[in-house]
Amino acid sequence: MKPTAPPRTYRVKSYGCQMNVYDGERMGELLAERGITPAAEGEDADLVILNTCHIREKAQEKVYSDVGRLVFAGKQSGKQPMIAVAGCVAQAEGEEIMRRAPAVSIVVGPQAYHRLPDMLEKAVAGKRATDTDMPAIAKFDALPARRKRGSSAFLSVQEGCDKFCTYCVVPYTRGAEISRPFKGLVAEAERLVEAGAKEITLLGQNVNAWAGEDDKGRGTGLAGLIHALARIDGLERIRYTTSHPNDMEDSLIAAHGEVEKLMPYLHLPVQSGSDRVLKAMNRQHTAESYLKVIAKFRAVRPDIALSGDFIVGFPGETEAEFEDTLSIVDEVRYAACFSFKYSARPGTPAAALDNPIAPEVMAERLQRLQTRLGEQQYAFNQASVGKTCKVLVDRTGRDPGQWLGKSPWLQSVWFEGEHAIGDLVEVTLAEAGPVSLRGLVPAPV
């Protein structure tokens, strides 16, 4: 590589989960501290960070096509951007990226990006730089204070995973479970609220495994953190994701009945409704124990909206086992869901299993599941008609005077009137569609 001028502008392209979005923002803040600013819309950036996801094969392959596209565009414009690959693909196959993609200057793992500025210096000097260490908590200490503005913000509280589901790469790409300390989290939340956040979503690969010591030195779980955050003036809404059924403490369930700011929404993946498949996945819970957790939430918060993740076509999944998944879906009645075809990931135990499911069978199962889940989402929306609730405006709509935002149950709601992004507007849910609702703002009296 040849030495280059230091980059003045950057762009981060984040794939995958919300934690990658959070990491992307924090990398931006690190660069901003050094005077590197976000490239304007439509303008080529001097530095492009591809913040990648390794969860399924399709996600992983994007990095190579993106690099190819950037190189091609650079040749046409005569200005080659510096390319950095961050995120979970960087962690999982940093060496391979360096080999396969000579245009990449920097490979930085999700636990090492606080060292990005040093790596940048190296790259400017013409040396390629790789860092996939996992110092975990040190990263957060080394990051600058948050600058992010906006009405809704993410806050990573827990990272990593010790669950080792047999299909999943996350324990390898994000490392062991760690919890960020209480004090720093409260401080970061206060800062986000000062900068305009009305809603904070706490993030973790197993967010409900968060544990720490509160300001009085008492051991506490996620519920304690939520209670503390709820005391921040100006913060109106708290959410958290993603939870694991086995880490669900009663105090967190109880918090849904106690903390008004905690939204009535729970993302609790089950993956499959078949106990045989759950065992082969090493989920360490059964369909029944999952349903028990759900029942406890509903007892405390009857209107809670539930969402989940599903994998169809895990090796050896029979038609009857797939139907068990449809049954659990029927039983739970989800408000929203994410469903995926199983993707064999290199290095995971499931990748070595026999009896792969044929692609056409997987496609057909996914379609049936998604149809069922879509019907449930529509039914949930229809059942919400007539309710009055607050909507946090996050976008403008298609037509002038139209606004879009989220209900407490995380539904998309659109309505008309004179509002602004970040407003909490009280509306009556008037009409339901499959994926959104129309709200009516009561006329002023």
Ligand code: SAH
């Ligand atoms: N920590 C969370 C989310 C992990 S990744 C959890 O445990 O639920 C998000 C979702 O991707 C998973 O819930 C799972 O449904 C899906 N997923 C993970 N690995 C996969 C694979 N190899 N093939 C298909 N889907 C996968």
Ligand code: SF4
């Ligand atoms: Fe992956 Fe399972 Fe950990 Fe979730 S709990 S991140 S699916 S290993």
Ligand code: F3S
């Ligand atoms: Fe993807 Fe890594 Fe998130 S693999 S889903 S970006 S933790």
